[in-house]
Amino acid sequence: MKFTLVGTDLHSKARLGQVETAHGTIETPIFMPVGTVGTVKAVQQRELQTDIDAQIILGNTYHLFLRPGLPILEKAGGLHRFMNWNGPILTDSGGYQVYSLAGTRKIKEEGVTFRSHIDGSKHTFTPEGVMDIQRSIGADIIMAFDECPPYPCDFRYARESLDMTHRWLKRCCDRFDTTSGRYGYEQTLFPIVQGGVYPELRRHSAETIAALGREGNAIGGLSVGEPTEQMYEMTELVCDILPTDKPRYLMGVGTPANILEAIALGVDMFDCVMPTRNARNGMLFTTQGIMNMRNEKWKNDFTPLDEGLGGHVSTTYSRAYVRHLFASKEMLGPQIASIHNLTFYLWLVREARRHIQEGTFLAWKNQMVEQLMRRL
């Protein structure tokens, strides 16, 4: 993997970059649609490519490990082939999902033991094992196995958790560096900065990780319930420490406004279930603001979903039609909404790149964070 820093904004810490992977080049800042279990929910792979212009998607290690499971993924020749997606894939480490299984999981120095949410079967994730699993999935970018502490979390727990995350990171790097790509192409490992909302822990973690000199770095444990201002504060603190010549990935973030603010702080990569999850509930992000398609007010609005956005579904289908689909509980409603919202998220980062390039990012961002979050 190779990262090229193409440019830096004069008025903010926003950056323009390129990440080259075995499955193609990614322009940053970028948003990665979440393809939990080998499918970006309700969206065809062809639509990801042609309509949405996705450059990289994310897979969830926990979900893929349980279903379809590694034997099938390996026989298929990896996740790219299994799901017919030829662009880059990043996998999370499964840590976040496993910790969400409160009550059925047990965290020890060795790793985490948990029970499947599907059949209750017992499994253990260790740093070494999770490296092997992600290699088998065939991700281009593999995430370190970390503990993601909840919010709120007392200082002592956060510090002890961070120390273990750092010890686990060493084990991840050792395993990753002594194994090789599973399907004949290069894979790369991103460590994850943790530390809760404690500046000194975040600083310590960012310095520890910066010192490793890996090909890219991630910021985890944010957007877990803390106030937005604290999220930005931690993000800025960490970005200022992480190396400038490596991409920075802010995990699980966020709203359109969150993404723009984090770009302004120097973040290059994002993922979030929000565009697809909200789409399935009838909530659309548009260039003019947020629309709830379950609302009666769209009943007689025959204008396109979002002409300003462009793209097939957003300019073809009317608000009245999509409202009708949601009112009638027709599958096509969530399908159209999912494509629309992902098209919007990819438009957002594309516009951000353009404005960074043209030197107009900061003013545009300040206008957009207002405009995009208002309710239509």
Added chain:
Amino acid sequence: MKFTLVGTDLHSKARLGQVETAHGTIETPIFMPVGTVGTVKAVQQRELQTDIDAQIILGNTYHLFLRPGLPILEKAGGLHRFMNWNGPILTDSGGYQVYSLAGTRKIKEEGVTFRSHIDGSKHTFTPEGVMDIQRSIGADIIMAFDECPPYPCDFRYARESLDMTHRWLKRCCDRFDTTSGRYGYEQTLFPIVQGGVYPELRRHSAETIAALGREGNAIGGLSVGEPTEQMYEMTELVCDILPTDKPRYLMGVGTPANILEAIALGVDMFDCVMPTRNARNGMLFTTQGIMNMRNEKWKNDFTPLDEGLGGHVSTTYSRAYVRHLFASKEMLGPQIASIHNLTFYLWLVREARRHIQEGTFLAWKNQMVEQLMRRL
């Protein structure tokens, strides 16, 4: 509307034809995907056109009348514009759905009073009203309002029901012929032959309807539970009476084998929810037979769904992948399966047309009815 009989098979009663409508020309024999409430479930309009090669789709008057309702459809400029489908549309008369609401509907000479399955509101469908409704929906082909008696049904009920259907038909024609197209294009009315499984009633009905000389004719009240042989018997009897220079539409039929057998008896048009409904349950029709995608046996089968069929989804996605989607209850499973099954149904009638043209229909049909219905 104009029908051209292009050719007739030498070894069966199969026919090749062309139906010209204001929204395009349909090659017959044809299958019409069912778009119940303004959407062919789980399928995008663009996919209908480019992947599935649908030439005409069907809308359900009962469902569209309740949701989105006529005021919205009229403001949109008709169903074509509302749903963004520019090809021909046929609407059923709502009769079949209304009679299915056993317990909440009341049939009188004037019409049928029923309660909405959505909110319990009370409505009346009359022959005149249903003509007006279908004109407002904007269908290219409008169906007469008939009574579709259940199976089994005693002779006396069947005869009385048929008499009323014929009286209703006269009212339909009178209303239709004294009103004009709602959105500036021509619409046409198809009467429906009824008569249960009683040859003399079917003969009487077919003769009555043939004498009207409408632009196309339909056969209703079959595939409602009667033995398949009786369905074929009634279809043949009716086709032999209906005029040869008008298209014949066998309503609500059926399996791939049913369709091929009915083509051999002289039927030109078909519709059925089977390809989409079964798709949502994981049942695929393929050129080699039927596959249940919930079955464990496809777990490690990385061959495409149906290479012989061609088309994007059928040659792109593997059986193992689609099986995984159904096992994981992912929306993309029903989506892919729906496109696949409709692609198959349109392939089936396209192949039938080719074989009729080449004079090889009968032998091909006899081989196919075996092959297509076997379980893989």
